[in-house]
Amino acid sequence: xxxxxxxxxxKGLVLMSDTRTxxxxxxxxxxxxxxxxxxxxxxxxTVMTAGNLATTQAVISQLEERTKEPxxxxxxxxxxxxMFQVATEVGNLxxxxxxxxxxANGAKxxxxxxxxxxxxxxxxxxxPRLFMVYPEGNFIEASLDTPFFQIGETKYGRPIIIRGYDRxxxxxxxxxxxxxxxxSTLKANLSVGLPLDLQVIAxxxxxxxxxxxxxxxxxxxxxISSSWGDALKNAFHSLPDYAFLKRED
Amino acid sequence: xxxxxxxxxxKGLVLMSDTRTxxxxxxxxxxxxxxxxxxxxxxxxTVMTAGNLATTQAVISQLEERTKEPxxxxxxxxxxxxMFQVATEVGNLxxxxxxxxxxANGAKxxxxxxxxxxxxxxxxxxxPRLFMVYPEGNFIEASLDTPFFQIGETKYGRPIIIRGYDRxxxxxxxxxxxxxxxxSTLKANLSVGLPLDLQVIAxxxxxxxxxxxxxxxxxxxxxISSSWGDALKNAFHSLPDYAFLKRED
Numbered sequence: 091x092x093x094x095x096x097x098x099x100x101k102g103l104v105l106m107s108d109t110r111t112x113x114x115x116x117x118x119x120x121x122x123x124x125x126x127x128x129x130x131x132x133x134x135x136t137v138m139t140a141g142n143l144a145t146t147q148a149v150i151s152q153l154e155e156r157t158k159e160p161x162x163x164x165x166x167x168x169x170x171x172x173m174f175q176v177a178t179e180v181g182n183l184x185x186x187x188x189x190x191x192x193x194a195n196g197a198k199x200x201x202x203x204x205x206x207x208x209x210x211x212x213x214x215x216x217x218p219r220l221f222m223v224y225p226e227g228n229f230i231e232a233s234l235d236t237p238f239f240q241i242g243e244t245k246y247g248r249p250i251i252i253r254g255y256d257r258x259x260x261x262x263x264x265x266x267x268x269x270x271x272x273x274s275t276l277k278a279n280l281s282v283g284l285p286l287d288l289q290v291i292a293x294x295x296x297x298x299x300x301x302x303x304x305x306x307x308x309x310x311x312x313x314i315s316s317s318w319g320d321a322l323k324n325a326f327h328s329l330p331d332y333a334f335l336k337r338e339d
Numbered sequence: 340x341x342x343x344x345x346x347x348x349x350k351g352l353v354l355m356s357d358t359r360t361x362x363x364x365x366x367x368x369x370x371x372x373x374x375x376x377x378x379x380x381x382x383x384x385t386v387m388t389a390g391n392l393a394t395t396q397a398v399i400s401q402l403e404e405r406t407k408e409p410x411x412x413x414x415x416x417x418x419x420x421x422m423f424q425v426a427t428e429v430g431n432l433x434x435x436x437x438x439x440x441x442x443a444n445g446a447k448x449x450x451x452x453x454x455x456x457x458x459x460x461x462x463x464x465x466x467p468r469l470f471m472v473y474p475e476g477n478f479i480e481a482s483l484d485t486p487f488f489q490i491g492e493t494k495y496g497r498p499i500i501i502r503g504y505d506r507x508x509x510x511x512x513x514x515x516x517x518x519x520x521x522x523s524t525l526k527a528n529l530s531v532g533l534p535l536d537l538q539v540i541a542x543x544x545x546x547x548x549x550x551x552x553x554x555x556x557x558x559x560x561x562x563i564s565s566s567w568g569d570a571l572k573n574a575f576h577s578l579p580d581y582a583f584l585k586r587e588d
Contacts, residue, residue: 245494249523253571265581274498290583300583313579321577322502325570330562332514334539334549 091281092242094123094138095268096208098220098232100257102299103210103291104264106272107138108242110283124287125150127157127167130297133213135167135176136289140241141205141225148187149180149207173219177209177229185227206241210291218293246278247271261290261300269304269314286311340530341491343372343387344517345457347469347481349506351548352459352540353513355521356387357491359532373536374399376406376416379546382462384416384425385538389490390454390474397436398429398456422468426458426478434476455490459540467542495527496520510539510549518553518563535560 094107107123121143128134137153139146156166170176184205192199204225212218220232222239232239238251254267265288275282286304304311343356356372370392377383386402388395405415405428419425433454441448453474461467469481471488481488487500503516514537524531535553553560 245527246498248527249495249498250571250575252526253568254575262581262583266578267575269581270575270578277501278494278497310579310581317578318574319502321574322499322571324577325567325574326499326503326516326519328570328573329515329519329566330559332511332518332559334511 091279092123092140093244093247093272093275093279093282094140094208094241095238095247095251095271096138096210096220096222096232097238097251097255097264097268098218098257099237099259099261099264100293101261102293102295103136103212103218103220104261104268105136105138105208105210105289105291106265106268107287108272108276108282109285109287110281111143112281115280118281118283120283120285122287124289125153126289126298127153128297129168131214132296133168133211134291134295134297135173135209135211136291136298137180137210138208138241139205140207142188142203145184145187145191145203145205146207149184149205152183152187153180171213172216173209173211173213173221174231176211177221177223177231180207180209181223181227181229184223184225188225208239208241212291212293212296214296218291243275243279243282247275250274261292265290265300266314269311270318273311273315273318284311340528341372341389342489342493342496342521342524342528342531343389343457343491344487344489344496344500344520345387345459345469345471345481346487346500346504346513346517347467347506348486348508348510348513349542350510351542351544352385352461352467352469353510353517354385354387354457354459354538354540355514355517356536357521357525357531358534358536359530360392361530364529367530367532369532369534371536373538374402375538375547376402377546378417380463381545382417382460383540383544383546384422384458384460385540385547386429386459387457387490388454389456391437391452394433394436394440394452394454395456398433398454401432401436402429420462421465422458422460422462422470425460426470426472426480429456429458430472430476430478433472433474437474457488457490461540461542461545463545467540492524492528492531496524499523510541514539514549515563518560519567522560522564522567533560 112118126136191203207223209221223229290300361367375385440452456472458470472478539549
């Protein structure tokens with residue numbers, strides 16, 4: 091499995107991904123799932139991937155190649171006039187790779203080889219944008235109503251984001267929120283694993299801001315992980331107590 | 340979907356289930372998923388069901404019939420000498436109903452009609468016990484290491500139980516913990532819905548203790564639901580803050 095989150099705040103974008111891939115619980119590996127292309131001062135584009143690793147690696151490799159031969163391509167990431175076109179490009183590429191593999195495997199391939207991708211970034215003169223791209227190649231964009239996207243093992247870490255999110259929060263608090271969300275997920279699902287990749291894209295900087303790899307030894311993540319249990323218990327005890335007598339029916 | 344939790348505390352058992360069944364999001368209904376049989380002073384047995392509704396209703400109906408004709412049955416719930424035998428009975432019954440339906444539908448039936456059941460209770464002279472019964476008819480028992488079982492949509496509500504559980508907590512706090520877990524699940528998955536059924540089985544009472552149906556108008560559940568958001572935010576802000584400068588790499 092995988093867990094990646096992209097979150098849109100007023101001050102920019104906060105992105106985090108795990109690095110575990112598995113084929114059964116007895117075959118796990120570490121693979122980076124976050125990839126960035128940038129032209130400092132002009133644009134920064136980051137994608138995070140979940141799903142079939144052969145598919146997502148093929149998507150990334152082909153995106154890389156296109157960035158290296160811009161003169162031969164009209165649709166290279168680094169030349170796309172908008173983030174919308176970047177998401178379209180990623181979607182078409184992924185849909186093509188998935189359907190090629192499925193066709194080659196006939197009935198056996200149906201529903202396999204799929205993947206999902208979060209596309210985030212900002213291009214000079216435009217707003218920061220955040221998309222979720224489906225295996226079919228279509229995509230949706232984050233809005234004020236749904237300001238974050240998760241892919242992979244999304245459930246364990248979702249309640250705290252729903253409750254903790256505030257579009258006005260600082261980028262640092264955004265990082266803290268995702269650390270807690272990842273901690274809850276790591277505690278519940280072995281197929282999501284450390285290290286984590288973190289990237290912060292501050293609005294109107296057009297370059298990768300803070301980047302960090304969170305390992306087992308990371309003191310901040312350790313502090314979050316150990317103090318969140320106590321903080322949750324305190325939160326729990328701060329709630330009104332239940333009483334049997336008054337409520338018997 | 341469904342969400343049911345059975346939790347074992349030193350002071351007894353706390354059980355909670357939702358009542359939503361759905362066949363697509365455009366076809367939802369309310370069905371009770373918690374069923375109790377008791378002989379006050381001798382035993383109390385409660386089961387909670389998840390999965391195919393036709394299967395679980397058949398299991399419950401057949402268990403009901405067996406309780407009504409004890410003289411013709413050696414294996415009636417109300418005569419079983421141990422909770423282990425109750426779980427065995429429930430498992431065999433469910434496995435039989437599922438495999439009958441699957442056989443009748445051939446290849447189309449494979450993997451369908453399945454269900455899971457939580458069996459909880461206490462019989463005079465023995466400890467309170469809690470089992471999770473699988474569609475195959477086998478089952479596992481809760482222990483000190485894994486003192487609670489969830490069936491249905493288990494993921495959203497799991498992190499708070501993992502962090503909040505304490506075997507020494509009062510039965511009232513157990514109820515509060517499950518209220519929070521259900522609130523997180525209800526907020527995230529439409530296929531889990533109010534009203535909720537709550538039952539508390541205090542140790543060595545051998546009867547249904549506190550029972551309650553939690554509706555939309557329930558003031559306690561409303562208070563938990565609205566104050567948990569604030570409590571979580573406070574917990575979040577009590578954690579150490581993240582700082583970019585020191586951690587840049």
